[in-house]
Amino acid sequence: MIDSHCHVDDSDFDADREAVIARARAAGVSRFLAIGSGDGPPDLEAGIRLAERYSDFVATVGVHPHKASVADAETFSRLPGLCQHPKVVALGEIGLDYHYDFAPRDTQHDVFVRQMDVAREAGLPIIIHSREAWDDTFSLLEKHWPAGLGGIFHCFSGGVDEMRRAVSLGFSLGFGGVLTYPKATNVHEAAREAPAEKLLLETDCPYLAPVPFRGKRNEPAYVQHTAARLAELRGVTLSEIDQLTTANFARLFPRAALKGTA
Ligand SMILES: [Zn+2]
Numbered sequence: 001m002i003d004s005h006c007h008v009d010d011s012d013f014d015a016d017r018e019a020v021i022a023r024a025r026a027a028g029v030s031r032f033l034a035i036g037s038g039d040g041p042p043d044l045e046a047g048i049r050l051a052e053r054y055s056d057f058v059a060t061v062g063v064h065p066h067k068a069s070v071a072d073a074e075t076f077s078r079l080p081g082l083c084q085h086p087k088v089v090a091l092g093e094i095g096l097d098y099h100y101d102f103a104p105r106d107t108q109h110d111v112f113v114r115q116m117d118v119a120r121e122a123g124l125p126i127i128i129h130s131r132e133a134w135d136d137t138f139s140l141l142e143k144h145w146p147a148g149l150g151g152i153f154h155c156f157s158g159g160v161d162e163m164r165r166a167v168s169l170g171f172s173l174g175f176g177g178v179l180t181y182p183k184a185t186n187v188h189e190a191a192r193e194a195p196a197e198k199l200l201l202e203t204d205c206p207y208l209a210p211v212p213f214r215g216k217r218n219e220p221a222y223v224q225h226t227a228a229r230l231a232e233l234r235g236v237t238l239s240e241i242d243q244l245t246t247a248n249f250a251r252l253f254p255r256a257a258l259k260g261t262a
Contacts, residue, residue, distance in 0.1 A: 001227060001242050002031040002249045003220040005093075005127065005154050005174050005202035008057075009038055009046040012206040012217055021054065024220035028242070031249065031256065032057045032220055033202075035093055035127065040067030041075045044082055051087035058256045059085070060127055062092045068103035068111040076114060083122035089253040091119035092127025093154055096140075099131045109140065116144045125252060126151035128171070134162055141169050150252060155204050159186030160193050167198055172252055174202040177210035177218060180229045191233050200252075201227050201245045 003024065013020055024032070034057050036047025047059030061082040063071045082088060094115045096108050103111075119126045128151060130137040145151075153166045156173040166173060173194055178184050191199075201223050203209075209218035210225040224238075231241040250257055 001028045001223055002033070002201060002246055003029055003203050003205075003223045004033045004152065004200045004245075004249055005035055005176070006032055006205050006220050007035055007037075007046075007207075008032065008050055008205070008220065009034065010206050013219075020219045020221070024223075025056070027221040027224050029220050029223060030056060030246070033089070033249075033253075033256075034059045036061040036088075037064035037067070037093055040064065041070050041072065044075065044078060048082065048085055048088065051085075058087050058089045058253070060090045060092045061085075061088055062094045062115055062127070063111055064093055065095050065097040065108045065112065065129055066100060066102040068108045071111045071114075076118070079115070079118045080121060083118065083124055088124070089256045090125045090127050090151065091115055091122070092151070093129040094126060095129040096133035096137050097129060097131045098133040098136075105136075109136070112140060113144050116140075120146065120149065123149070125149055127174075128153050129155070131157075134158065134165075138165050138169070145169065152200060152252070154202060155208065156190065157184070157187055158190060160190050163190035163194050167195060172198045172200050172248060174200045175230055176202045176204045176226055177208040177214070177222070179226050179233075180210040181214065182211075188233055191230055196234075196244055197248055197251075199230065199241075199245055200248055201230070201241075 034047035034050040038046025051057040051059035154174040205218035
């Protein structure tokens with residue numbers, strides 16, 4: 001199984017990071033995508049540090065929309081070089097967050113678009129964070145993100161309509177703990193209807209733990225609970241979901257397999 005979106009760098013894991021990773025491996029997690037947003041610029045290497053330390057980690061680099069206001073000229077001059085790191089497989093998470101609006105929306109747009117430019121130049125997929133900002137996210141992607149390079153709508157929390165729009169733009173869908181929440185019926189429906197080749201699993205840990213750990217600290221081992229719910233929704237076995245999502249990840253990030261062996 002693959003945790004396609006985790007924040008194992010988070011200080012929530014400082015006391016027991018090694019044990020958390022060991023538990024995930026014991027639970028069958030064979031690959032971790034460490035999201036490199038960290039606490040924001042000037043540090044851009046939160047994911048890279050993990051990927052350099054653990055052979056089964058690959059990483060992203062990128063400025064989270066919450067931190068768009070602190071991205072400066074130095075950030076944009078360093079990102080292209082970091083994309084060349086042998087274990088960096090995507091740019092992210094990038095996008096728009098209108099729930100918190102920690103950065104002015106104009107700034108969020110600008111930083112999102114500029115990072116799409118960096119990703120396009122590097123030939124890397126992008127990891128999208130979009131919260132209460134569907135229309136603007138889609139219209140910026142339509143304008144600035146060429147078909148073919150793809151990426152992931154992480155922590156997918158839309159319904160069938162948003163799923164279809166994301167898929168039509170070439171995106172895969174990262175399903176996390178929200179899928180296990182009984183009231184998330186729109187997300188259940190999207191997960192049932194989505195094309196099989198677009199399904200991915202993630203935790204977004206330490207946030208959004210799946211049932212039965214909802215409200216507690218999330219960790220990569222819990223991805224199995226989301227996998228089980230996805231299998232149930234689609235009427236297939238857990239092992240089929242495991243194989244499918246693992247193959248989907250490998251196809252989206254062809255460099256991840258090679259890089260993971262470093
Ligand atoms: Zn995240």
